[in-house]
Amino acid sequence: MKFSIVVYAAPYSTEAASTALNFSKALLSQGHEIYRLFFFSDGVHNANRFAVTAQDDINLQQQWDKLISHNGLDSVVCVTSAIRRGILDAKEAERHEFKCANLHESSEIAGLGQLIDAALNSDRIVNFG
Numbered sequence: 359m360k361f362s363i364v365v366y367a368a369p370y371s372t373e374a375a376s377t378a379l380n381f382s383k384a385l386l387s388q389g390h391e392i393y394r395l396f397f398f399s400d401g402v403h404n405a406n407r408f409a410v411t412a413q414d415d416i417n418l419q420q421q422w423d424k425l426i427s428h429n430g431l432d433s434v435v436c437v438t439s440a441i442r443r444g445i446l447d448a449k450e451a452e453r454h455e456f457k458c459a460n461l462h463e464s465s466e467i468a469g470l471g472q473l474i475d476a477a478l479n480s481d482r483i484v485n486f487g
Contacts (some may be wrong), residue, residue, distance in 0.1 A: 362476035365401035367487030369418040378486035433465040
């Protein structure tokens, strides 16, 4: 079955982002396909590569990046949500005159059209947050 996952929750505000990550891992381990991950609203913080956690805490941002990279997943971060929250790729950082980007390179910034595309091309969309 083909799934798309939408994450609305920031990494440490609730268990939703962690649950979405574990759900995604379980889907893949059972042979399902993830068509797209879409980070929306506060969920864009899951793609922030500048997040630092204590050594004994799980760094959810790194865990998401690892899952996306190792499985070749399509990961999209909503452009409007990202810019409002200071999550920038290289193009947006340059456009807004920042010296560096903080978006994990495993994800891309795009619009809501990518979410519509995910709805059209997935058997199920599961929302977290």
